[in-house]
Amino acid sequence: MSESMHVEVVSPEKVIFSGEATMVLTRTLGVGDIAFQANHAPFLGAIVECVTKIYTTDGGVQDLAVHGGFVEVSNNRVSILSDLAELASEIDRDRARRAMERAEETMRQGHDAEAEAALRRAHARINAAGGVDGQSGGVRPGH
């Protein structure tokens, strides 16, 4: 059994996820994908629109769509702060897909920062919820 660390995903309105995990995978601004394991050195980063994966100690993987925010690692604790983050199980995939199509349509008519952001959000949601082909999202058996 590998060592574990405490992981918290917090939005202004509530604590979205809190629990023990062995690894957290996310994506930071500028550099790209980054993974944290137990006893990581203190770290502070801005994260971008992405799918964050939390490998919980019981062997499951919790997927989340994180729409920008920050990650802080210190004292064997990972805190992810985000304005908007959703657990895979809470995502309405059909709605996300419709949003993606809408955003793509807008993008075709002209470049629009808002539509681009909407498209990125929709992509993150769909990926977190388990892809477009409709596999089950949420906690699934480990890798």
Place this chain on the structure above:
Amino acid sequence: MAGGQERILRGRIRSIQATKKITRAMELIAASRIVKAQQRVHAAVPYSDQITEVVKHLAAAGGEARTPILEGRAEVRTKCYVVMTADRGLCGGYNTGVLRATEGEIKADVLAGLDYSIIAIGRKAEMYFRFRGYKITTIYNGFTDNPSYLNAKVIGQDVVRRFLDGEVDSVELVYTRFISAGSQEVVRRPLVPLDRELVSTHGADGTHGADGDHAGSAASYEFEPDPSAILETLMPRYVEARVYAALLNAAASEHAFRQRAMKSATDNAEELIKNLSRVMNRARQDSITTEIMEIVSGAEALSGDKNPHVPYVDLDAVAQPASR
């Protein structure tokens, strides 16, 4: 006539009873909303605490990371007040407290030769300052009893933009802090530039002091991207979180104030009804007594009327009170 007064009193009692029903309903609604609002205040604490932690670490570690939001400006010429009131009245001294505190500050600023700027949140603040001829920079309303993070985001972005543009040199929040259902207080808190004290020792909004157990670990942080880039994206988020916490506090306080105001209105209505009923009963009793007196004196007059010298008795005058 006595009967008329009785009718008027009955009408008044009925109208007070109707008012009492309304105030009672408002009291119950406010009471149920306090609980929800309070939960939202608590739910916002972890984020607010953690983002404060992050700012703290960044401020401690990133010596080269500077932004006016953190440092402040050397010369303050324009002060901006973000005033949080309710959209509606009927909540006792809730709006007045905040507005009076703000107006006092603004008057002091004007005397000191400073310029001011008002960001009015809630219809009451807008009406108050407009009526008194103050210049209002921005108005937000329609969400004060149940604010969402999006509302805070819009306000936060507005504040940050005005500050960075140099339009204002310092921003303060004026709102009612929710301590418990029984006590709230009007507070004035610096928003931009950040209160050094607050960042270094307390959680945002003073709810819970961020614990000091991370102290000392701030030295060797890895940053990605560099501290100043993080700071640039972090500061607006921090301001938003502060605004959000203040909005939630204000909303909870509004409900608490309204509940108290409506409770005393209901109690007052009960008291009025009691007193008016007493007056009404006395009026009714008086009119009955008067009628009996009239009957008795009429009968007396009839029975004592054995004097043969009086040629006739005016039957109408005697019979009238007796027939009622």
